[in-house]
Amino acid sequence: MTDKHPPKQPPKKPEPDAKPAYTPLAWSYPFSPATKEGATPDTTDPMTYMKVLATAEDGFYPLGASGIWHGGIHFGQKTGEALKQDDGVRAIATGEVVAYRLDSEYPTLTYQDQRHALYSRGFVLIRHTLQLPPAPKKTEPAPAPANAPAGSPPSGGNATPPAPAPTPAPASSGPPPGETLTFFSLYMHTLDWKTYKAALDQPKTANADPKAPQLKPAPYWEVDRSYRALKPNKQDLPKRKPIDPGALGDDSSPQQQGPDDVLPEPVAGVRVRIIPNGKLLGLLPEGTELTVNEADNGGRKGWAKITKIIKGDPVGPVVGQSPDVQLKWGYVFVSELAPIPQSGPVDKVVVLKKPYPVKAGDVVAHIGQYQRYREAKPTPPLPTRPLLHLEIFAGPDLPAFITKSQARAQELPETDKPFLEILKGAKLVTKAPDPDYTLEQTGLKLVPVSDPKSRWVKVQPKTVKMPAEQPEPPAPAGKGKHKPKPAKKPEPIETSTGSPFWVDSSLGLINQMTTAPVKGWKDFPLKVSQAEGPGTDFSNVLRIIDLDKEGPQSLAREDKDASGKAKRWWNVTVGTKDGGTRQGWVREQDHPKVKLCSPWDWPGFELVDNSSTTMVDMFKRYLFVAGLAMGEDQDNFKPSADALATSDLIQKLEQAIDVNHDGKVTAAELADAQKTKWLAEAISHMVVKSESEWGGNMGKWEDILPHMKLVPWKWQNEMDRIKKLQWWEEVQSIDAKILPKEPKPWHFHPIGLIGNFKQSCNCIDTDKFIEEYKKQHSEDFGWYDNPGSKKSTLKPLNSESEQNLRQLINGIRKYFIDGSGGCDIPKISYMLATARVECYDWINGVFFGPRAEGISYEKAEIDYGVGQTARRADYARKMGNAADGDGFKYRGRGLVQITWKGKYSTFESLLNVPLVDHPEMACEWDVALRIMVIGMTQGTFTGSSLKDFINESTTNYHDARQIINGFDKADIIAGYAKKFEEILKESKS
Structure with a gap:
């Protein structure tokens, strides 16, 4: 051993800032589908929402009911029958609120005939950034030294030292130019402050309506927020000092210490700590008013630092004590505070000084009111017609971005192409050719040699021969000698004969013995x-x-x-x-x-420039094709109708949805087209450039007035409303950098855009989840050999287990979350906990992967068999096992260890997979995932399902074990589920 120290190295130069990791944009539909007759539609399928939009009264994209250009879609009373609209409208993608308007109360439009209609001018404008995925890295071979022949390594000490590597250029702090697109989502006609205030005040009334919407002030409203303390906690009682019995006298007791020692009742309120979960400084009594800085959470989610105590007197942590002097700067748990209702600025456009970040799926508004003339009343109007206009638009750089996106898509791997x-x-x-081969020989087994989950399967004919059974070994003589194990049943010997060929799997011949000639194909038939x-x-x-x-x-x-x-x-x-x-x-x-x-190919999308078409020409066309023009106007409007018939927008619509080929695309046809997949797709993939109805010169609306011949005053009144609804120029006057310069953006159909990019749930950040789990895998989770045994520490999570966990989460996302289960964290937690226990391969130290139960043939026949060695043959027969060998053949497999032939048969029917003949398929990832999710959510294993134990009113992880296997290891799995729940909540994206 040497005492020499290595020479001191010069301090390293700071590394240049690394380029931020690419994060795909998270997406969400604006509302969740409502459950109907116990079933929830596919929450990821765009057609779920397009069919609902077909029921809307008006507001179709890209033409409104009056034939005029319409850049958004409407959600109203009819769509609310199929969507959970009362829960609030959700941000369609991660972004930031940049502007909004909140009505103090709904304005009233008074028509000339003194009829009144409510409407909302409220809106929320969110800015989003869509970034291209990075190009896959290209690996280049290292160059050979200049003085060495290609392929030869440098030789010993004569090798030329390599030149020093060039200093890397500082990485860019953002994506390359042209690789991002700024776009906006607009939520128009939102709830007014009067309705918010009424809902917020309602809990104070004696007869509060429990079904009323649970409204909260929007977090982006520009207001000095203040809170009122609730009463989740109480002061502690002081510990009594020991009392000398002799000092009290014979007739005295501790309860007879006099009135001066009687303590006041503990005060209820909110605890204040010096740091989150740190030293207790005191309490804020119920009703104390304060302000907090939610940006300063002390490093723990849910906490906030007190900035000011407006009203109320803090108390100490213990009855009779004074609060710590540091309490006024302490930390409180925000969920223990009630926001004091405040609106901030109303009846004006507010451009946020600092944009407010929102995640996809966050509730950003609630549906307001919009009444038309037909709903107008001569009496003071009531809020009877809920309506939300949803719109998505981008600026003039969209075409160039799509071109670059499509080029990037060509570089992406096949695994990233879901369409x-x-x-x-x-x-x-349209027709497969007739069979060109016949297997004449009977008595052969057709064994699949290609994927059996296919319409046509390649099979190898095989002869099957059963070897002679071995005689039973003689029983040993003598006392205490154990009876020998019965001879193992011989396995059949299969021998290939002839050449493989293709058969139609629908005929049910796979793994069956032929009893007649079989027709098929020498080569794959298609x-x-x-x-x-x-x-x-x-x-x-x-x-x-x-x-x-x-x-x-x-x-x-x-x-x-x-x-x-x-x-x-x-x-x-x-x-x-x-x-x-x-x-x-x-x-x-x-x-x-x-x-x-890939979504980056923008499959099916078409760009349509409608910016040069005038509003009045579209209206003339509508009156002409609908036959509503009066007198000579029918002839006068024909040139406008003919000119528009050749416009890009009308031609695209006619090609897509003009089913009766009369050249007259109407709003009724648009509504009906949304029910049919290929027609709905054509509509929802149109990207139209046209002037926004929320900005621009009012002249485009005034031009229509001369053509309103029956009731021109009605249109004049409507123009007054249109003017009050506009906001584009107001936003630009406050901050000219937010919106495109001209109010002529490219408009998307919201469902078409979301459906293209929202492929799966994004409520869990998988990478973050796995990294956090890896930290806890060895010690916090550990392993219990048996219930009640001491927890043992594991080695760090190996790469195979990590890969399995990633695949497990992705599968739960695909089959449970996106399959209508939603991002139900407790249920997901219990699935993960169950899989961690059920599919642990302890021999190889691998977790979370589908596996077959690691027991011998003899042990399986004892536990699950029906033969002489079976310990519960009657139960095994009840569960479907019938022949010798069934115990081993139908032993536990997969992620939750499906067992028994009867269960394999049940899932064969549910999944349309040949599990009875091929039980090993239960260990294939896709099959194992579907078995787990269906079995646990539908009660297919034992009759009990997740919702029986984990629902809105309870989370009973212990009893949930009955879904799989009684109460075996119930405590262990419940403990793991709680840990998984904590990690999942921390790693939500």
Whole structure:
């Protein structure tokens, strides 16, 4: 050992700021679907929402009921029957509130005939940033030294020392130019302050309505927020000093110490600490008014630092004590405070001095009122017509961004392509060729050698021979000798005969013995060259997740190619221009006008420039095509109608949805088209450049007035309302940098844009979750060999377990969260806890992966069998096991260890997967995930489901064990579930 110290190194130069890690933008639909008849529609499918929009009274995109351009969509009373609109409208993507307007109370429009209509001028404007995913890194081989031949390493001490690496240039603090798009979401006609105030004051009344909306002041309102202390805690009582009995006398007791020693009642209020969870400084009695700095949370979520005590006198932590002098600067838990209702500025446009950040799915507003003339009353109007206008728009840089996005999409891996795009004109393979091969020999087993989850499966014929059974070993003589184990049942010997061929899996021949000649195909039966007939009449963008839900009969996989990949085919249904449908097969690759797509390809989207079309010409066209023009106006308006018929917008709409081919696209046709997938897709993927109705010159509306011949005063009154609704110029006058310079942006259909990018739930930050779990895996979680045993410390989470955990979370997101379970943290926590225990491979130290129960054939036959060694043969038969070997064949597998033949058969029917013949498929990730989610949510294992023990009124992790296996390890799993719940809450994105 040496005492020499290494030479001191010069201090390192600070590293340049690293480029921020890329984070995909999180998305959300504005409302959640309501549960109907116990079932919740697919919350990720755009058609769930398009069908609801078809029921709206008006406000269709991109033409309103009056035939005039309309840049958003409406949610009202009819859509509220299918959506949870009372919960509030949610931010459609992560972003920041930049401006808003709050009405003190709804304005009233008074028409000339003295009828009155309520409406809301309130709005919220959120700015979002969409960033392209980074280009995949290209690995380049290291250059060989200049004096060495290619491929030769440098030799010993004669090697030329390498030149010093150049100093890296400082990394950019943001994405490269042109790789981000700023866009906006607008929530128009929001709730007024009067309604907020009434709801906030209601709990003070004796007869509060429990069904009334639970409204809270919006956190972005510019107001000096103050709070009122609640009473979640009480002062502690002081500890009594020991009393000398002799000093009290024979007739005295501690209770007879005199009135001066009687303590006051403990004060209820909010505890104040020097730091979050730190030393207790005192309490703020109930009703104390204060302000806090929520930005200073002391490093712990949910806490805030007191900035001022407005009203009230703090008390000490113990009855009779004074509060600590530091209390006025202490920390309180925000959920123990009630905000004091305050509106801040009303009846004016507010541009926030500091934009307020919001996450996708945050409630940002509530639906307000908008009454038309038909709802107007001669008496003071009541709020009878809820309405929200939702709009998304971007500036003039959108076309260039999409071009760059589509180029980036070509660089992305196939795994990042969740769509199948079928372009207009693509031809389908509508019929498979007749079989060209016949297996004449009977008595052969058809063993699959390609993926059995396919319409056509490649099979290898095999002979099956059973070897002779071994004789039972003689019982040993002598006392105390153990009876020998019975001879193991011999396994059948299968021998290939002849060449493999393809069969139709719908015939049920896979893994069966042939009893008659079998027809099939020498090669995979589908070929792109077989595509024939007319091409598709519409472009179709299909989600792979939806195609896969159709099951094996609509999915076909070829034999694996040299790269080991089996190309997929799907049987799809597309629309025809006569209103019918056409069905056929398409291949994921090398099929003309068919390809897999990334959201960054913008599949199906079309840009339409409508900015030069005037409002009055659109109105004339509407009156003409609807036959509403009066007298000679019908002829006078024809030139406008004919000119617009050749405009980009009307032509695109006619091609997409003019089913009766009369050249007269109407709002009624737009509404009806939203019910049909390919028509709804055409509408929702139009991106239209047109002047915003919330800004610009009022002249475009005034030009319509001469054509309102029956009731011109009504339109004059409406123009007064339109003027009061506008806000674009007001925002620009306060901060000219927020909006595009001209109020002629590109408009998106909100559902089309969200549906393109929202592929899955984003409520959990998977990377953050895994990193936090890794810190706790070894000691905090640890492992219990048995209930009641001491917790043992584990080695750090290995890479295979980490990969499994990532796949498990992604699967729960796909099949539970997006499958209608929502981001229900307690239920997700219990799934993770169950999987951690049930699928731990202790031999290899691997967690969270599907596995088969690691027991011997003999032990499985004892525990689950029906033979001579079975310990509960009757129960095994009840659970579906019937023959020798079934105990081992149907032992526990997957993520929750599905057991018994009867259960394998149940899930075979539910999943359309041949689990009875191939129980090993229960260990395939996709199958294992679906078994876990369906079994735990629908009660398929024991009759009990997650909702029985984890719901709005209770979270009983202990008793939830009955979903799987009685109360076995219930305490252990409950403990893990609580830990997972904490991590999930901390790592919510």
